[in-house]
Amino acid sequence: MTGLDTDRTGTGPALLDGHLVVDRGTFRLDVRLRIAAGQVVALLGPNGAGKTTALRALAGLQPLAGGHVTLGGVDLDRPDRRRFVPPERRPIGVVFQDYLLFPHLSALDNVAFGPRRHGADRRTAREQAAGWLARVGLAEQAHRRPRQLSGGQAQRVALARALAVRPTLLLLDEPLAALDARTRLDTRAELHRHLHAHTGATLLVTHDPLDALVLADRLVIVEDGQVVQTGDAATVTARPRTDYVARLVGLNLYRGHAHGHTVQLGDAGRETFALSAVDRLDGDAFVVFRPAAVALHPHRPDGSPRNTWSATVVGIQRHGDNLRVQLDGPIAAVADLTPAAAAHLRLAPGQQVWAAVKATDTYAYPATAPPGT
Structure with a gap:
């Protein structure tokens, strides 16, 4: 991992310091995010609130119109200084909602793809990938292709692929949304274990309050592109500040x-x-x-x-x-x-x-x- 000390409370220095300003037609995202090492923050909000736009901005898939993305003290996107680091050069791992596994590659080679892109030779990359598949309990599925995996197994391969590049920031976009209720319950518990072990910063984007409450150390609620409430689960659930949050809890x-x-x-x-x-x-x-x-x-x-x-x-x-x-x-x-x-x-x-x-x-x-x- 990163070797950084973890701070799940978020009271320590921020590993991620972001002010995300994105203009998309008539919609404007203006969100501030700070995440400490070892902390999981859930970005929670209704459809159209700007959650996925925020994730894409952090990943470098959506350039900022203003503000900044600073990770580990390094500017990744700062329009006022004409600084922009492309997605492939950011120390960021992403698990997309539909996982986006390469259909023609085995689970092992899907996970090995990241280390290979970072310069590891084929043998080393596959050894690292095998280790990550073992960590997520899929060692016996290493040579299966995505179509031969269950939904929960595909989600774990996608997580292993994201973690295999040892990311400073891990981004999860609705990682459990594609699963049925039973698989979701089991996979949520597994995901909690792996996120707790990740020493980098983690941002979980979700509209599901249970995912957020179970997996995250802190919640950031967004509506219409703006942060309307932040805090730990106990604070947010006890003192909602908008109708959306009240309905949520x-x-x-x-x-x-x-x-x-x-x-x-x-x-x-x-x-x-x-x-x-x-x-x-x-x-x-x-x-x-x-x-x-x-x-x-x-x-x-x-x-x-x-x-x-x-x-x-x-x-x-x-x-x-x-x-x-x-x-x-x-x-x-x-x-x-x-x-x-x-x-x-x-x-x-x-x-x-x-x-x-x-x-x-x-x-x-x-x-x-x-x-x-």
Whole structure:
């Protein structure tokens, strides 16, 4: 590997320091990325957010319009200094979504391709490739061609090929997207082991929150070409800052203005939400609560719930063992109900119900983003 000390927290010096500015027609990517040695960072966002554009810019497949890519203190792309290192000369390994293995080469020769390009003779390159295939558990598949491999095996060959060049930066573009559910589970565990052993920097591009949460030390959330939130998994899941992130982690999120133990939701402040007695805020704030905290009633409830509103059922979907109910009204929300509870209410699209959330089931925090978010 690189022989560098690892820092999975990302608090040490950055091995990758990037400010990626790319213009593609009406779309503009403007993203800052810093990754320490030994750290795995997940770039997470919806389709069209700019994730793959960022990866291509780092790999040298998409020149920057501005900013810079600096790896190990060396500028790879800096437009203002007319500095651009072509892809084949960058110390970067890439695992593409479709793996892009050479169909006419065996697994062994696919992995040996990188060392050969870096100057190793055929025998040495194949010895190195055999070692990497053994590390990913594919020694017995060395002489098979890609069409003879399963999806999980092809993914591991692609990973071995990327690691065989001993990259300072490893880029993974949706590496598990092409796998079925069972293979994905097993391969994710294997990938986690190999990424943990990689002493260079790793960037994982994905739209799958589970891949990001399991594999990455830090998350960078991008929407519309901009970073909207960064942090470790615990911070991002506990305090989402956009609707996309809230949906990603399964929470209802609202922004409003707090006055002590209440928050007026929306710009007009038409709806007031009561907070837990332990939450006291003043100023712009976010309020979140879990879908499971939303109770539905045929009539306005009496008793303990302090937050109630009239809602219309607009959709019902299966969600694990429960049903996820989409609600419209003064406060749009999603609620998770057991099938028995839904049957008791005889829920159907268009039905009018009352929604209720206890103040103790809410969580509020300032809307002003902390530094670096």
